[in-house]
Amino acid sequence: MINIRNLARSYKTGHTESFVLRRIQLQIRAGEFVTIMGPSGAGKSSLLQVLAMLDDHWHGEFTFEDRAVHTMTRKQRAEVARQRIGMVFQSYHLLDDLTVAENIDLPLSYKDISRSNRQALVADTLDRFSIVGKKDLYPSQLSGGQQQLVGIARAVIHNPSLLLADEPTGNLHSAQAAEIMQLFRKLNEQGTTIVQVTHSETNAAFGTRTIELRDGWITRDTANPMLHAVQETTA
Ligand SMILES: Nc1ncnc2c1ncn2[C@@H]1O[C@H](COP(=O)(O)OP(=O)(O)OP(=O)(O)O)[C@@H](O)[C@H]1O
Numbered sequence: 019m020i021n022i023r024n025l026a027r028s029y030k031t032g033h034t035e036s037f038v039l040r041r042i043q044l045q046i047r048a049g050e051f052v053t054i055m056g057p058s059g060a061g062k063s064s065l066l067q068v069l070a071m072l073d074d075h076w077h078g079e080f081t082f083e084d085r086a087v088h089t090m091t092r093k094q095r096a097e098v099a100r101q102r103i104g105m106v107f108q109s110y111h112l113l114d115d116l117t118v119a120e121n122i123d124l125p126l127s128y129k130d131i132s133r134s135n136r137q138a139l140v141a142d143t144l145d146r147f148s149i150v151g152k153k154d155l156y157p158s159q160l161s162g163g164q165q166q167l168v169g170i171a172r173a174v175i176h177n178p179s180l181l182l183a184d185e186p187t188g189n190l191h192s193a194q195a196a197e198i199m200q201l202f203r204k205l206n207e208q209g210t211t212i213v214q215v216t217h218s219e220t221n222a223a224f225g226t227r228t229i230e231l232r233d234g235w236i237t238r239d240t241a242n243p244m245l246h247a248v249q250e251t252t253a
Pocket residue numbers: 029030038056057058059060061062063064065
């Protein structure tokens with residue numbers, strides 16, 4: 019599904035250029051549940067931003083579902099992301115002046131779907147996530163766990179093939195976090211490929227593969243135990 023070769027990302031501050039992602043090689047197959055870990059500042063969110071196609075300022079090759087992202091215009095990338103990718107954030111990113119149902123409906127407003135089909139999809143999703151009773155409430159009237167449930171419902175309503183999550187349980191109690199992770203596992207079992215960034219080993223245990231980033235390098239990949247040795251010989 020994802021094939022990344024020689025990905026590099028840097029930021030310029032004054033005359034200095036600091037690399038936050040360096041020579042990243044990464045393949046992710048459809049159906050995987052990947053966890054990206056590593057210390058603060060390692061480049062985890064930067065990598066997720068590239069995967070989400072929210073970042074245009076990187077170098078390298080990135081193929082997504084057999085399409086060359088590196089040759090696309092910004093508009094084409096945004097379109098692929100809208101159609102195929104869902105994103106979940108630590109701070110939920112719900113719109114405060116929209117109800118739960120209206121928040122969930124948002125991704126559908128970018129698609130060519132009739133009003134009645136949209137209403138049916140929203141109703142199905144509310145049902146699937148057991149939040150029918152909350153549909154007319156506003157985000158501020160929900161607990162953090164419930165807000166994240168809405169965030170995930172919104173991220174998957176358009177049935178994306180890839181779900182990206184940046185510290186999705188960072189603001190939640192452990193019981194709420196476990197519920198969210200169980201939901202991720204269920205979505206993954208139903209066919210959604212997931213890439214999550216987390217500091218939590220407990221959350222990582224829900225995934226099928228863990229990648230560790232340090233100083234912009236991939237230093238560990240449970241799907242490729244030889245990686246460390248290969249890097250040492252090519253360094
Ligand atoms: N807009 C920016 N301008 C300059 N430097 C940036 C910018 N965004 C990120 N960085 C730098 O890039 C590096 C990697 O940041 P990133 O947010 O990807 O790390 P992270 O591993 O997700 O960290 P954390 O676990 O703290 O979220 C950091 O050193 C950060 O300061």
